Amino acid sequence: MADLKAVLTALVAAAEATALPEIDEDQEHDPRVHEETWWAAHVLRRFPKLGLYAAPDGLYGDAAGDLAELALELEQSLSIADAGKPELAQWEWRFGYDTHWGWAHAQPLLMHLAKG
Numbered sequence: 001m002a003d004l005k006a007v008l009t010a011l012v013a014a015a016e017a018t019a020l021p022e023i024d025e026d027q028e029h030d031p032r033v034h035e036e037t038w039w040a041a042h043v044l045r046r047f048p049k050l051g052l053y054a055a056p057d058g059l060y061g062d063a064a065g066d067l068a069e070l071a072l073e074l075e076q077s078l079s080i081a082d083a084g085k086p087e088l089a090q091w092e093w094r095f096g097y098d099t100h101w102g103w104a105h106a107q108p109l110l111m112h113l114a115k116g
C-alpha cells in the first residue's frame with residue numbers, strides 16, 4: 001500500500017501545483033472514457049484488500065470507490081488532453097480536485113492509508 005500512497009500523494013501534489021486557467025470552451029464527454037463501475041471493478045481486482053474505512057466526518061469511506069473516482073477523473077482529463085485541448089484538460093483536472101475528488105476522495109483516502 002506504500003506505493004499506492006506515494007502515487008496518490010503525487011497526484012494531489014500535481015493538482016495543487018496546477019493553476020486553474022481561464023477557458024472559454026465546454027468539456028464534452030468522451031465515449032471512450034470508462035464508466036465508474038468499470039474502474040471500481042478494476043480497482044477491486046488490483047487491490048482486493050481495500051474496503052471501508054472510518055472517515056474523519058464520522059461516516060465511512062470506501063477505499064476502492066475513492067480510487068475508482070480518482071481514476072475516472074484522471075482518465076477524463078487525459079482524454080481531453082489527447083483530443084488536443086491541454087488547457088481544458090488542465091482546467092478539468094484542477095477544477096475536479098477543488099470541487100470533488102480532492103476533498104471527497106483523495107484526502108480521506110490518504111489519511112486512511114497513512115494509518116495503515
